[in-house]
Amino acid sequence: MESQDNFAYLLPFIFLTFGLVFLGMARLGDRSAPAWGFGYIAAALGFATPMLLGFLPARGQAVLANAFFFTGFYLYGDALLLRFRRPRLRKARMALWAAGMACAGYFILVADSMRGELMTSDLFCLALLTLPLVTVVGHLRRPIDIALFGIVGLVFLETLVRLVTMTVVMTDQTYVGFERFLASDYAFVMQVGASIIGFLMALTALAATVLDVIGGHQDAAHRDPLTNALNRRGFDRAVAELGELGERGVVICSDVDHFKRVNDDYGHAAGDVVITILVELFRRQLPEGALIARFGGEEFVAFLPGMSLTEGGVHAEVICHAFANRRWETTGIRRKVTASFGVCAVSRNDRSVHEAIARADSCLYAAKDAGRNRVVIEGRQRTDGSATIHSITAA
Structure with missing residues (x-):
């Protein structure tokens, strides 16, 4: 239990650190860095909700945690679309975000179903990544593009496996209450998996951002500043x-x-x-x-x-x-x-x-x-x- 408590503190810190690093990279002019940064900060807030907002009722914490996670996945998708200069599909993705919040709110506040809430959370996180992944798949040109697409695809796959597992093995009686779920081995394993894959995604996205910034400076050195034509x-x-x-x-x-x-x-x-x-x-x-x-x-x-x-x-x-x-x-x-x-x-x-x-x-x-x-x-x-x-x- 002590290791779970320590990890619960470490995970938000890791995600927050990456978020701040990406926001620092945004000052160098990378267009996707702000979305990566705020996405990781949103995910950090989602993991830290029980610690930061412990004074709220458990149901209120659950609603806010889902809002933070949906926002994080929305921003991850936004970062992909911005980096590959594809249409951002804001209306469709915002509709998915709102639908996810409505469904999660129903299972939390009305149906009082932990299973329904967790399945809804994973399902709409998947949906928020699906549109960007499908949109950029035909525009992978460099090895770093393929690596970034692959690691985001791994996040998608990990979420899908978790959703399927939950559908098969979990019932409404498995975890009674938000606090009991947070103290469970399942929640601990979920956090470990999310941290490892999130860490790898952050490193890959950060590498892509650094390469883009370097490439942008090299390109600027080879262009006429007035017309943007080549020199x-x-x-x-x-x-x-x-x-x-x-x-x-x-x-x-x-x-x-x-x-x-x-x-x-x-x-x-x-x-x-x-x-x-x-x-x-x-x-x-x-x-x-x-x-x-x-x-x-x-x-x-x-x-x-x-x-x-x-x-x-x-x-x-x-x-x-x-x-x-x-x-x-x-x-x-x-x-x-x-x-x-x-x-x-x-x-x-x-x-x-x-x-x-x-x-x-x-x-x-x-x-x-x-x-x-x-x-x-x-x-x-x-x-x-x-x-x-x-x-x-x-x-």
Whole structure:
């Protein structure tokens, strides 16, 4: 009995400690850390209810303990959905929380059934984890994702086993009263199991959070702070990560026409708006998987892996047209702003994508020489109004 009493104090302390650690991690910018933190704090309060709220009637303690545990499981699911950037399904999960409280309240306050209360508690904790697990299962990309999903799945399995066991071996006469249940061997085993699996889940979630924070800082070092496009270092790393896929595709180089005039006439803040809008047009038009980088000032490079030269040219034309027809009055710019584009394919003879970038840059300068606000595609010749677009042929 003494070991059970000691463990009853230790378990809330462990969960509270993890909760505070996660809240500390939240200050580093991880989006799921607050949900993990408050989830563990809620579970700690659930385990500590008899100690903290012993002055309340046993039934009141049971209602509050269920509220804390339901809230903890709700927040665990929230943390999963936030980490994997999936819809949070708040209405459905809040409905489950409310239904669980209503059912638990009925068995505690009306039916006076310990068995019904415990089964209800486990059943709705399972339900609160089921929706998030099903939602994220198709989005596991890294080993840490699989590990986190697995450990949360283990929590689900442990709860399910407990529910089945309780259904088979327990009757309404097994435990008479909340205090007697808390003093039982069953409650002790349940707490031990919950502590071990909860400890493992906390360590795994904490590892995932740390890796996400480190990855976020690394990603920030490889991105342009104004546009969130890749910088040169980030572009090179992203191309290297493509492997063989990075050996074929299309490069688009772009430059805002007369950008210095925009800065001189309307200020650098207006120039920043122009740059941001051009990058946004790239993001909207280019397919998923395209690498968009700001190489400096108003110069941009996009790499479209696996795409043909014709397709790349079409994308560049669409962006060029949309940018030229953009209305700037709301930004304070009272003149037309355009951009020029050069497009080329990565050649089999290219030792790196930078050789293709150099040719696309030559195409870009040809577009500038031909009057700006147009697209020059490697190895092709076309007319745009009265201006002839010179072709650039790969060496």
